[in-house]
Amino acid sequence: xxxRCVTVLICVVLFTATFVTDVFAQKSNPEFIAVFAPKPExxxxxxxxxxxxxxxxxxxxxxxxxxxxxxxxxKSTGHKVLDDAALNSFRQWRFKPGASAPKVEVPITFTTxxxxx
Numbered sequence: 154x155x156x157r158c159v160t161v162l163i164c165v166v167l168f169t170a171t172f173v174t175d176v177f178a179q180k181s182n183p184e185f186i187a188v189f190a191p192k193p194e195x196x197x198x199x200x201x202x203x204x205x206x207x208x209x210x211x212x213x214x215x216x217x218x219x220x221x222x223x224x225x226x227x228k229s230t231g232h233k234v235l236d237d238a239a240l241n242s243f244r245q246w247r248f249k250p251g252a253s254a255p256k257v258e259v260p261i262t263f264t265t266x267x268x269x270x
Contacts, residue, residue: 193242206230
């Protein structure tokens with residue numbers, strides 16, 4: 154694959170990941186309205202080593218306040234540094250009070266272009 158094809162492919166993947174993230178957040182679970190949902194940072198160590206992986210994070214939510222009480226990996230990404238980045242981000246999430254389940258599963262994928270959920 155030549156450099157131009159790779160560049161086009163990366164742009165398509167980034168656009169798709171952003172679109173899918175928005176659609177997932179709004180369409181698949183409209184009752185789980187995240188009012189603050191920062192994306193995980195892709196750690197420099199992982200980027201330097203071209204590490205990637207997919208996992209699932211379980212959020213325990215105080216439904217009255219919309220605060221994440223705890224987060225843990227249901228399925229690891231395969232790299233502790235990526236798991237830690239995901240957990241640090243998801244612990245900051247906030248949901249619309251009264252509009253969330255007490256437990257929310259969030260799939261996460263890290264690639265060399267960043268993180269998507």
